[in-house]
Amino acid sequence: MQRLLSSLLFAACGLATTAAFAVDQKDLLPPTEAFKASVEQVDANHLNVIFTVAPGYYLYHDRIKVTANPTTAFDSTFPAGKIKNDPNFGKMEVYPHPFNLSLASKTAWPASTALTVKMQGCADAGVCYPPQTVTLKLPTDNASHAVQSGSKKDELFGTTKK
Amino acid sequence: MRPMCLTRWISVLVLLLTAHAFAATALDKPLKDLQGKPQKVSQWIGKPIVLNFWATWCEPCREETPAFVKLQKQYGDAVQFVGVAIDEAPAVTQFIKQYGVTYPILLGDADGMDMMLALGNVQGGLPFTLILDRKGHIAAQQLGVMKADAVQKALKPLIAAR
Numbered sequence: 001m002q003r004l005l006s007s008l009l010f011a012a013c014g015l016a017t018t019a020a021f022a023v024d025q026k027d028l029l030p031p032t033e034a035f036k037a038s039v040e041q042v043d044a045n046h047l048n049v050i051f052t053v054a055p056g057y058y059l060y061h062d063r064i065k066v067t068a069n070p071t072t073a074f075d076s077t078f079p080a081g082k083i084k085n086d087p088n089f090g091k092m093e094v095y096p097h098p099f100n101l102s103l104a105s106k107t108a109w110p111a112s113t114a115l116t117v118k119m120q121g122c123a124d125a126g127v128c129y130p131p132q133t134v135t136l137k138l139p140t141d142n143a144s145h146a147v148q149s150g151s152k153k154d155e156l157f158g159t160t161k162k
Numbered sequence: 163m164r165p166m167c168l169t170r171w172i173s174v175l176v177l178l179l180t181a182h183a184f185a186a187t188a189l190d191k192p193l194k195d196l197q198g199k200p201q202k203v204s205q206w207i208g209k210p211i212v213l214n215f216w217a218t219w220c221e222p223c224r225e226e227t228p229a230f231v232k233l234q235k236q237y238g239d240a241v242q243f244v245g246v247a248i249d250e251a252p253a254v255t256q257f258i259k260q261y262g263v264t265y266p267i268l269l270g271d272a273d274g275m276d277m278m279l280a281l282g283n284v285q286g287g288l289p290f291t292l293i294l295d296r297k298g299h300i301a302a303q304q305l306g307v308m309k310a311d312a313v314q315k316a317l318k319p320l321i322a323a324r
Contacts, residue, residue: 023306127287
């Protein structure tokens, strides 16, 4: 009887620990690790937002939005991305690799500038992440900084909160 | 009896019971429908539920939706499909019309994300689909596109069970 019970428990061990995900969560990076942004100051009027995209992940060009506080008028220059043919969205420009977004202002960027960067991307494995929002402060020591304020959930849902 | 396995089995059992408790609490959390009325997923407990977390900005979510619409029509009252959109109302309303979605759609926002995290999707990726039995317990879950045959396979024993 004890042997039978033991066999049943052993079988239960195997069954209960079998994962049923098509995409295994363990193989998936959290969005804050898949996509990172930092800022560097090129000169008084030029900033670079440096995007790091982990291999196997991509960001959509159209879903990257940058705003500055205090409000500063600037032109954004994106590098050419890769064209991805989504069955439903059609041809979409994506960045499956690290890239720099250049921000040129006609006036000098105030030292107190904080950039709000919104971005949205997916994993090649077939999973997409909700839009993330990060706040970047200008570096004061020539190093680039990413200030990712708030909780993980706040960063994820910065764009969906009303 | 293997003492290690017994410990492991008890741990798994505790985890499963905890997961069920979290699932029950999560399903009882009200989310707003497209008319702004609070709705709980738990109201559909009693028949098997296909709970799908999705968004309009998510390409793989768009891919799997037509199959879910078709399956809901096929199963009729025997199964309840429910969508939780991690998205904003105007985009969701347009999507529902375009794809002919007839099953209930609730708006997730940050609350929907909380629900998804409580139900085991720790990275917050979409789509994420749960198949719940008649008691609201998780019978299957999938991160990434869940194809029609996988949904049917998971539902079959749940429909048969009374």
